[in-house]
Amino acid sequence: MGWLNKIFKGSSHKVSEGRYNGKYGDDEIWSGPSNSVDTLEQKDTLTENEDEDIDHAIALSLSEEEERKRKAPEIDSHLEEDEQLARALQESLNVESPPRENGHSYRPIPFFFTSGSRICAGCNAEIGHGRFLSCMGALWHPECFRCHACNLPISDYEYSMSGNHPYHKACYKDLYHPKCDVCKRFIPTNFNGLIEYRAHPFWFQKYCPSHELDNTPRCCSCERMEPIDTKYVSLDDGRKLCLECLDSAIMDTGECQPLYFDIQEFYEGLNMKVEQQVPLLLVERQALNEAMEGEKNGHHHLPETRGLCLSEEQTVSTILKRPMIGAGNRIMDMITGPYRLTRRCEVTAILILYGLPRLLTGSILAHEMMHAWLRLNGFRGLSQEVEEGICQVLAHMWLDSEIISGSGSNIPSTSSSSSTSTSSKKGTRSQFERKLGDFFKHQIEHDTSSAYGDGFRAGDRAVSLYGLRRTLDHILLTGSFPY
Numbered sequence: 148m149g150w151l152n153k154i155f156k157g158s159s160h161k162v163s164e165g166r167y168n169g170k171y172g173d174d175e176i177w178s179g180p181s182n183s184v185d186t187l188e189q190k191d192t193l194t195e196n197e198d199e200d201i202d203h204a205i206a207l208s209l210s211e212e213e214e215r216k217r218k219a220p221e222i223d224s225h226l227e228e229d230e231q232l233a234r235a236l237q238e239s240l241n242v243e244s245p246p247r248e249n250g251h252s253y254r255p256i257p258f259f260f261t262s263g264s265r266i267c268a269g270c271n272a273e274i275g276h277g278r279f280l281s282c283m284g285a286l287w288h289p290e291c292f293r294c295h296a297c298n299l300p301i302s303d304y305e306y307s308m309s310g311n312h313p314y315h316k317a318c319y320k321d322l323y324h325p326k327c328d329v330c331k332r333f334i335p336t337n338f339n340g341l342i343e344y345r346a347h348p349f350w351f352q353k354y355c356p357s358h359e360l361d362n363t364p365r366c367c368s369c370e371r372m373e374p375i376d377t378k379y380v381s382l383d384d385g386r387k388l389c390l391e392c393l394d395s396a397i398m399d400t401g402e403c404q405p406l407y408f409d410i411q412e413f414y415e416g417l418n419m420k421v422e423q424q425v426p427l428l429l430v431e432r433q434a435l436n437e438a439m440e441g442e443k444n445g446h447h448h449l450p451e452t453r454g455l456c457l458s459e460e461q462t463v464s465t466i467l468k469r470p471m472i473g474a475g476n477r478i479m480d481m482i483t484g485p486y487r488l489t490r491r492c493e494v495t496a497i498l499i500l501y502g503l504p505r506l507l508t509g510s511i512l513a514h515e516m517m518h519a520w521l522r523l524n525g526f527r528g529l530s531q532e533v534e535e536g537i538c539q540v541l542a543h544m545w546l547d548s549e550i551i552s553g554s555g556s557n558i559p560s561t562s563s564s565s566s567t568s569t570s571s572k573k574g575t576r577s578q579f580e581r582k583l584g585d586f587f588k589h590q591i592e593h594d595t596s597s598a599y600g601d602g603f604r605a606g607d608r609a610v611s612l613y614g615l616r617r618t619l620d621h622i623l624l625t626g627s628f629p630y
Contacts (some may be wrong), residue, residue: 193201267286269291307319327353328354329372330354345359348372350586367387367502369391373387381477381601383477394504395577398501399467401469406508410516411516413513414516414520417615423492429465429467429498429500430465430501431464434498438498453500458493459488461490462486465486466482467483472627500541509549510542513541517541530627532602537606537622539599546587550584
């Protein structure tokens with residue numbers, strides 16, 4: 148009843164059951180002396196002084212009658228005003244309690260038929276007689292108290308605030324209640340009435356917690372979830388690829404050769420040229436897993452192996468021709484062929500998983516090239532943390548060089564085929580591709596595994612303090628990073 152109690156405070160009149168309880172004035176009824184009811188015969192015996200008293204009383208009675216007639220319109224006005232107030236109060240008693248929702252809500256307090264000088268905070272005009280609202284520490288005409296978003300009057304029982312601005316609850320929800328980037332709906336509240344959602348630590352994609360359990364696809368490259376209004380590309384091994392990552396994806400062994408040459412040049416620039424010609428093959432996931440099983444030694448601790456440096460002889464199935472994208476955004480018409488690896492040195496081939504963007508493919512290739520360089524230059528018996536750590540340092544360094552060299556333009560690619568040819572050379576990068584490069588660096592920097600994560604941070608710290616060459620010399624002599 149607190150809301151209604153405030154309504155009651157809107158009038159200075161006291162009303163009970165819609166009736167007016169005030170008085171018209173003092174009921175002064177003149178009463179003659181006790182002998183005023185005497186008979187006519189008795190009147191004849193009145194004295195002259197008594198006649199004067201009677202005349203005075205009659206005059207006074209007539210004067211009071213005229214005064215009552217003069218005040219009658221004013222009294223009628225008050226009666227009408229009070230009757231309106233009584234009706235308004237009666238209607239308010241029939242109104243249901245205002246709905247309550249989560250979040251900060253406020254209730255406009257309506258008053259009725261004020262008197263005196265009150266100024267509306269909206270139009271700065273006098274409110275005068277009539278209904279008004281008390282909100283935000285001020286008084287308003289009902290039509291002047293408006294939503295900051297839609298500019299329509301707020302006539303609801305509750306409203307929301309942001310800063311010093313009022314909003315309809317629905318408008319406030321549209322503006323400030325977080326929406327899921329996957330299903331595009333408002334993120335629901337949990338059982339405690341709080342808004343709970345998940346967010347990617349790099350992309351800040353917000354989504355309902357339920358999408359982690361409902362098999363919503365993620366891009367195998369950037370890890371973003373597939374929105375309901377976008378269709379990811381399905382690769383033949385079950386992976387999903389978003390359209391932005393597809394734009395620079397490398398799909399066959401021939402497409403990867405220019406990138407391989409760029410990374411060889413990168414190593415030469417560090418005075419770390421790989422002298423032997425090591426074959427580079429782009430393969431499917433099944434071929435990569437089979438090759439890994441055929442390898443006697445190697446460190447593989449990532450959730451999914453995406454690259455491999457081989458040292459054993461075996462036959463590998465490689466992708467010979469870029470597949471097409473068919474109905475339903477599915478990969479089709481992939482052509483593969485066998486490739487026989489022969490052992491001429493410590494390294495027989497480098498295998499890379501197909502279908503990844505150029506920068507991710509390049510960082511994996513830079514990592515595997517470091518494995519090859521270490522084996523070809525006599526680094527033996529290294530711990531997983533040291534070998535994987537220094538390989539991640541080289542992958543991170545290559546990403547840095549690519550992002551810096553490609554930061555001169557913001558022109559996006561127009562197709563996957565054209566982007567592959569232009570992005571395979573140092574030059575322009577789309578804004579998304581630069582962002583993607585930062586994401587791959589972020590993944591390396593924040594890896595939680597001991598071999599890849601802790602190893603990278605120890606190696607990066609050593610290279611920052613002593614330089615790459617001195618760090619490698621120390622690893623060759625001691626098998627550990629310098630501290």
